Amino acid sequence: MTGNSTLGIIGYGNMGSALGERWRSRSRIKVFEKDASRIAALAPETVAATLDALCAEAQTLILAVKPQDLDSVLTRIKGSVGHALVVSIAAGIPTAYLEKRLGPVRVVRAMPNLAVRVGKGTIALCKGAYARENDVAFMQELFALLGRTLVIEERLMDAVTAVSGSGPGFFFELVQQMPDAEWDAFARNSFIPSLTVCAQKAGFSAEQAGLLAAATAEGSIGLLRQTGMPAAALRDQVTSRGGTTEAGLKALRENGRLEEAVKAAVKRAGELART
Ligand SMILES: NC(=O)c1ccc[n+]([C@@H]2O[C@H](COP(=O)([O-])OP(=O)(O)OC[C@H]3O[C@@H](n4cnc5c(N)ncnc54)[C@H](OP(=O)(O)O)[C@@H]3O)[C@@H](O)[C@H]2O)c1
Incomplete structure (x- = not known):
């Protein structure tokens, strides 16, 4: 699949490390991270000493820093991106913004x-x-190692941020008092049908909406079971201050309706998007 190509990951925090851990079984990865404690366990040959060194070696650059740290990274790599494929997972950063900052480079955006x-x-x-x-297609194959993938039009990125990005936060909120044995039935009978309707209202086709809702529920239950963490603790992990999940949870608590939560999260995603 990836041949001899090297995946360069910039930022090895929650997301960057989750991607790197899965991808390194299939591809060569190289990491640049400014917090040394986050890469202490990596083999030395996996770590790039500088961003320039990473750009010189990687054919694909994964931008996995927080949105507020992105501009400084873009400024630093602008002259050395070369022909690399640039992949951003930063929430709310459109491909056009990256192209404006980096020039006419190949960009894939993922959420x-x-x-x-x-x-x-x-x-x-x-x-x-x-x-x-x-x-x-190349990135879809790589991301498929981490779950279900869906190629969408960029205009739906705010909606997907609300549905599958924030969706686990809503699931955790709704099941926090529920015994483990009831999660699957709740997902099947209530959460997935409701989230499917929400996703359709947010602009997805029936097929996409169904896939997103089912995958979001499956992922939420997977997180609960495999981490063994309480739902409330997982909910807090996906809730950044001022973010889409926080906005959705507020609406969910006010009126108890998932549809209002998704609507509020879509609205917040639009407010946060950078132009
Ligand atoms: N977490 C999620 O569930 C999630 C979901 C979807 C999308 N995303 C997106 O994924 C991106 C990363 O989020 P995250 O939760 O993984 O953040 P995170 O845990 O804070 O990881 C980002 C890492 O990048 C490092 N960093 C910052 N500036 C850097 C630079 N110039 N060069 C190299 N490394 C640098 C940070 O170091 P310091 O801590 O020292 O600054 C940190 O270790 C964000 O853009 C977010 O929107 C996250």
């Missing part, structure tokens, strides 16, 4: 969710103006 950590993620992908179809 994973927390369940990639247990191999049950939902990952939506879209392509920038200069990327080729086979760039998307």
Whole structure:
């Protein structure tokens, strides 16, 4: 699949490390991370000393830093991206923004969710103006190692952020008082049908909506079972201050309806998107 190509991961935090851990069984990875404690356990040959060294070696660059750290990374790599494929997982950063900052480079944008950590993620992908179809296919194959993938139009990225990105947070909120034995039936009979309707209202086809809702529920249950963490603790992990999940949870607590939660999260994603 990936031949001799090297995947360069910039930022090895929650997401970067979840991706790297899965991908390194199939591909050569190289990591640049500014916090030394996050890469202490990696083999030295996996670590790049500088961003320039990473860019010189990698044919694919994965941008896995927080959105607020992205601009400094873009400034640093602008002259050395070369012909690399640039893949961003940063929430709310459109492909056009990356192309504006980096020039006419091939960009793929992806929105994973927390369940990639247990191999049950939902990952939506879209392509920038200069990327080729086979760039998307290449990344879809890689992300498939971490869960279910879906190629979407970029205009639906805010919606997918609300549905599959924040969806686990809503699931955890709703099941926090529920015994383990009831999670699957709740998902099947209530959460998946409701989230499917929400996703359709947010712009997805019936087929996409069904896939997103089922994968989001499956990933949420996978996280609960495989981590053994309480639902409330997992919910807090997916809830960044001022983010889409927080906005959705507020609406969910106010009126108890998943549809209102998704609507509020879509709205917040739109407010956060950078132009
Ligand atoms: N977490 C999720 O569930 C999730 C879901 C979907 C998308 N995303 C996206 O994934 C991206 C990463 O999120 P995360 O939760 O993995 O963040 P994170 O845990 O904070 O990881 C980011 C890492 O990048 C490092 N870093 C910052 N600036 C850097 C630089 N210039 N060069 C190299 N490394 C640098 C950070 O170091 P310091 O801590 O020292 O700054 C940190 O270790 C974000 O853009 C987010 O929108 C996350």
